[in-house]
Amino acid sequence: MRIRLHILVALSTLASTCAIPVFAGQWHATGSLVCTECHVEHGTENRQEIPGGPFGYLLKKSTINELCLSCHDGTDPTAPDVLTPVSMYSSTSSGEGSAGSFNQTGISTGGGHLLGITALAPLQSGGTASELTCASCHAVHGNGNYRNLLEDPANDGSNYEVVQGRDVFVLHNPDVPPTAAGSNAAYERNNVGYAANYSLWCTSCHNLIRSNRTSTPPAHFNGHPTDVPIDNNAPESHSDPAHWTAGTGEGFPGVTDGSGIPRVPFLSPHAADFTASRTPQSSNQVFCLSCHKAHASPNAKGLLWPYNEGGAAFIGSCQQCHNK
Ligand code: HEC
Numbered sequence: 001m002r003i004r005l006h007i008l009v010a011l012s013t014l015a016s017t018c019a020i021p022v023f024a025g026q027w028h029a030t031g032s033l034v035c036t037e038c039h040v041e042h043g044t045e046n047r048q049e050i051p052g053g054p055f056g057y058l059l060k061k062s063t064i065n066e067l068c069l070s071c072h073d074g075t076d077p078t079a080p081d082v083l084t085p086v087s088m089y090s091s092t093s094s095g096e097g098s099a100g101s102f103n104q105t106g107i108s109t110g111g112g113h114l115l116g117i118t119a120l121a122p123l124q125s126g127g128t129a130s131e132l133t134c135a136s137c138h139a140v141h142g143n144g145n146y147r148n149l150l151e152d153p154a155n156d157g158s159n160y161e162v163v164q165g166r167d168v169f170v171l172h173n174p175d176v177p178p179t180a181a182g183s184n185a186a187y188e189r190n191n192v193g194y195a196a197n198y199s200l201w202c203t204s205c206h207n208l209i210r211s212n213r214t215s216t217p218p219a220h221f222n223g224h225p226t227d228v229p230i231d232n233n234a235p236e237s238h239s240d241p242a243h244w245t246a247g248t249g250e251g252f253p254g255v256t257d258g259s260g261i262p263r264v265p266f267l268s269p270h271a272a273d274f275t276a277s278r279t280p281q282s283s284n285q286v287f288c289l290s291c292h293k294a295h296a297s298p299n300a301k302g303l304l305w306p307y308n309e310g311g312a313a314f315i316g317s318c319q320q321c322h323n324k
């Protein structure tokens with residue numbers, strides 16, 4: 001009881017005194033942080049006792065994943081759906097959410113990040129087994145980062161900034177208050193353009209693949225290079241800048257050999273607005289999201305295309321940049 005009272009006091013103090021700045025178009029952050037969406041004050045809701053409650057931190061559900069997914073599982077049409085199968089983006093040009101969608105909590109099929117399963121993070125030095133929750137990557141009370149991404153996901157004292165309007169650009173901001181149509185437009189894949197700093201954020205946890213880390217010769221790198229331009233080493237590039245900027249032929253939509261997939265996301269390092277961030281140029285850089293969805297995908301390793309599964313599209317992304 002003492003602990004619950006203590007948290008109640010903390011809740012009311014936080015509500016009245018917190019002075020985190022407001023960021024335009026941000027949800028679950030100061031200005032749009034609705035305590036009652038996630039917390040209950042007395043273990044009841046609408047006069048009904050919450051079965052099994054009250055829970056830690058006076059949360060409405062017993063786990064963070066369950067709490068967040070209670071809206072983000074497609075039942076709330078204004079909340080971006082992050083749980084497979086997703087129908088919310090069916091009317092958008094990309095047909096999918098920017099981050100991609102998870103499988104059910106505790107199920108280890110599909111590719112990409114798994115929720116509610118204890119696992120080691122691959123490509124992490126001295127990794128300890130842990131269980132991913134939404135709060136492993138998102139600040140539950142918001143912060144200054146794009147999509148409230150944690151500033152220090154690996155908890156090692158770092159401060160990673162991925163700021164909307166500088167590192168990431170969007171065309172449509174969601175409606176205030178949220179609407180289904182506004183959220184569809186705001187959170188679909190083609191509404192986001194990338195400029196910088198993203199790979200660093202991913203490598204906070206996967207720290208063995210810091211960008212361009214050199215390896216023992218003759219290999220140039222320890223992994224596929226990231227944050228390097230398509231015209232790296234031009235005119236001797238391993239990649240094909242002209243093919244990439246043209247956007248037709250092998251790897252691109254419309255090609256008759258079946259290898260075509262939508263143009264993969266890329267960084268536009270000097271972009272200052274959405275249009276520039278989405279313009280194909282030979283100076284675009286390959287980064288983590290050129291190959292992986294941030295959450296997960298139906299393909300192994302959360303890849304954007306069926307690389308391991310095979311079929312005509314297995315070389316899709318590779319050919320967009322390399323055209324071998
Ligand atoms: C009561 C329903 C509800 C719950 C519970 C909920 N969300 Fe949301 N969330 C929403 C809605 C609605 C939006 C879109 C609102 C908008 O953008 O205008 C949203 C947006 C978001 C965004 C995008 C924010 C942005 O500004 O870019 C993230 C990230 C997010 N939620 C994560 C979470 C996490 C993590 C949890 C659990 C700790 C959670 N949500 C719990 C309804 C909910």
Ligand code: HEC
Nearest residue numbers: 010011012014015028033034035037038039057064135140
């Ligand atoms: C989107 C869901 C969500 C919303 C909205 C939300 N919280 Fe929380 N809150 C959480 C979660 C999840 C935790 C537990 C965090 C953990 O276990 O690490 C938490 C923990 C807390 C804690 C205890 C830990 C701490 O950080 O001090 C306080 C106090 C708190 N919330 C206050 C608030 C107040 C006040 C509001 C409204 C202004 C609010 N919360 C709105 C999800 C939310």
Ligand code: HEC
Nearest residue numbers: 068072080082097098099100113132133134137147187294
């Ligand atoms: C491994 C890290 C990670 C985990 C775990 C994670 N997210 Fe995300 N999430 C991201 C990243 C990165 C983005 C930004 C994607 C982009 O570039 O647009 C994102 C985007 C989102 C968005 C915006 C919609 C979209 O499709 O882009 C919502 C909503 C969201 N996450 C909710 C959640 C919820 C709810 C959970 C738990 C069920 C969760 N996330 C778990 C990393 C994570």
Ligand code: HEC
Nearest residue numbers: 122123199202203206209224226286287288290291301307
């Ligand atoms: C050019 C495409 C490409 C880029 C860019 C890329 N990856 Fe990968 N990644 C892959 C492929 C393909 C696999 C699966 C095959 C393999 O393991 O080689 C993979 C596997 C992984 C794995 C799982 C390894 C394992 O042992 O299971 C992690 C973690 C990973 N990538 C993270 C990242 C991060 C973080 C970045 C950005 C710094 C990144 N990748 C950039 C294509 C890419």
Ligand code: HEC
Nearest residue numbers: 111112113114119120121136153202205288292294301302
């Ligand atoms: C909070 C730490 C954390 C962050 C940040 C993070 N990851 Fe992971 N990642 C993990 C863990 C833990 C696993 C393994 C367990 C799991 O999949 O749930 C994993 C697994 C993966 C895998 C292998 C999936 C498979 O199917 O085997 C890939 C690929 C990957 N991450 C890519 C990324 C990319 C890309 C980003 C940035 C958008 C990122 N990660 C950010 C912790 C993280």
Ligand code: HEC
Nearest residue numbers: 219220221228229230232233237238239286290317318321
């Ligand atoms: C978004 C663009 C992009 C995509 C997608 C992409 N690459 Fe690359 N790749 C590059 C760039 C840029 C370089 C560096 C070129 C250089 O330095 O000449 C590179 C380098 C390479 C190298 C040479 C590495 C070295 O050590 O020199 C190989 C091999 C390679 N990529 C294979 C692949 C494969 C296989 C795929 C598909 C799984 C793929 N790439 C997808 C852009 C891309």
